[in-house]
Amino acid sequence: MTRSVGLLAVGHAGVDIYQGAVPAVVPFLVLERHYGYVAVSGVVLAATLLSSIVQPVFGALTDRVRMPWAIPVSMTTAGLGVALCGVGDSYPLTWLAVALSGLGVAAYHPEAARLARAASGGSHLAMSWFSLGGNIGFALAPVVVAPILSAGGLAASPWLFIPALLGGLVTVAALRSITAATGSAAAGPARRGTDDWPVFLRLTAIIIFRSIVYIGLSAFVALWVQQRSGGGETAGAVALFVLFAGGAVGTLLGGRLASSWGRTRTLRLAYAATIPAMAGVVWAPGVSVYVFVALVAVLLYVPFSLHVTLGQDYLPNRIGTASGVTLGLAVSVGGIATPVLGLVAELADLRTALATLLMFPVLAWLLARTLPEPAVLETAGSR
Template identity: 35%
Template sequence: MNQQSTLSSSDMPGFQLKALLLLGLGHLVTDLSQGGLPVLLPFIRESFGLTYAAAGAVLMTSNLTSSIVQPVFGYFSDRWGSSWLMPVGILTASLGFSSLGYAPGFWALLLAVFVSGLGVASFHPEGFKAARFFTGKRRATGISIFAVGGNVGIALGPLLAVAGYGWMGLKGTLVFLVPGLLVGIMLIISLGWLSEPQRAALAGISDGSRQGPRPLGKRWLPLLLLILAVTVRSLIHMGIVAFVPFYFVDVLKAGAGTAAKMVTVFLMCGAAGTLIGAPIADRLGHKRFFVGSMVFLLPVLWAFLAAQGMAAFVLLGLAGAVLVSSFSVTIVMAQHVLPDRLGMASGLMVGFAIGTGGIAATVLGSVADVWGVLRVLQITAALPVLGLILALAIPYPYKEAGQSEA
């Protein structure tokens, strides 16, 4: 039986901070590996004797499995309400990444990254869908609380990875298993009440009181433009996260600790930007906020490339806050366009669009092999222009008969 529905405010229990914080904690632990992998790449490259392009392929494998396949999990989430995917995703992600340091060769390394990525992919669509039920009318604000858990997890990932490396070398990835087990068990225990709003909505569908999914129709245009704009934003994000460590270690000859701190500053400020930006977007307008973030990002990135010392830390942190501030906003925009396919909307934004941008890590790695890491960052700093053009072109708020504006 088809269990997709168009959700109205009556399906929502209102804004519930406790549920959003617990779901956000699960998001944090799931995304620890996403932050830990980039900062370990220089060590992985040295240990396995990889080129920059091959190191980029490791990152691409992570993005393909953790992101590109998310719409598939989103489809199953919408159709069958698979809440169990949340704890299973956490456990699988932590198990896969913790085994990375024990890989005997390159292909085993890719397998560990693949397993970890599938865990990440299975968690996100169901997680964002579950969070939507606890946001009430404060959609961007509520989603930002859940989303910031992932931002913090990605930001803490480099510190945990470097700490594990300092303790046991690459085998220090084992430390990622501990939070995965703890939080995975917490979500298993709490799954009953966390999934109750979804069960109530699905019960309404079973009674025939809910409208089924509508044909995509003209919604393909705002959805496509939104996917393209988020893909560009993801490419900017990946260019910074993946190549700032190489820039500081290989070009500026700084220590790995400095590189890890730079990435953490970028990601932590991104987390702050998510929380600060969402309430502003709820008031200012989602599209207007998205456009403004691209306008402001361009000069900040170029200023960072010209900066040194503490100024570089400040500007990179500001770039992170501006870039990631629109993360929850674009998810809400997609859910507004596809209110009958919340899991799919989340999977397309968090998974497919972001993962497609991550695929370019291989291309950027090839550019770095030929022209150097600095040129990669210069290309990254120019990309907000393309993101701005796409954001301006999105027809939003999108409104159909019977659908209210977000």
């Protein structure tokens, strides 16, 4: 892994803290403002809906215009939104603040992934390290959010802007490093080949199914584990940390397994194993639920960086578009389904809502069986 990819990975952690911060804020919204399941799922939707819609647009834009400057700007925007979400007690203003954070996240991922691809020389192992940065950011979110909000309540949310400032400084250093190495931070590797849109769209559907499971679980796992274990906000924060930290393990594991088994085979095995693991989250008794939360997190993130490199190889002439969909959409679009889960939880119960997520790894596994292994990255990815 090059120094540039390492710095971009640290910056990736800085921005993805704010994706993990939104679920981490949910228990405090329930405690202080007495929001119901539908209300808190609406807040999660705010972080993901705008991001899901505009992220592919940003990706297409980066295929035409290089915008490295947008990376630190979008990172600070993501931090500002979360920092403002606890100011005041208006639900619409909270929703808009979280939506602003989602917009920043949307602008970040396509250009950052394009630069990481250029800096890594096309290696999916190096890309797994870049993706790992985001997973670490997710894992750090409850560790950062819970102590601050436990001490000062939602009114302390402006302190959550600090990681954005630090991540922005690291990202500026990464851009300078890439400029020194290539002569231009906007430069990217020349790509050849034919864009395979039908296969890419099948991969996109897999990403959407995965995202529905992960975002739905991240929105409600803290409340679910509190119910199962009889613990308070700390038990919920631990569950989120397990979920997000397991993702970091899965990302590195995915890069290793893909080197031995191939990417598409790794995808199929991961999604097949997710099915019983998710059943364990729903029905495991007591504190044993933590084990299955960790298993689901690892298994859902084994394919994460592989989605990115597969998408970039299926669309070799549209790296920004592929990155915007596979890296950005992967962690945002599932929020669109979260209000439906919230409604099911209010009409029935939270277990029923989580049980409905079981169908999506099944669908992802079935579609993953139709994906071909691109020949392009077999040589590039082994570097």
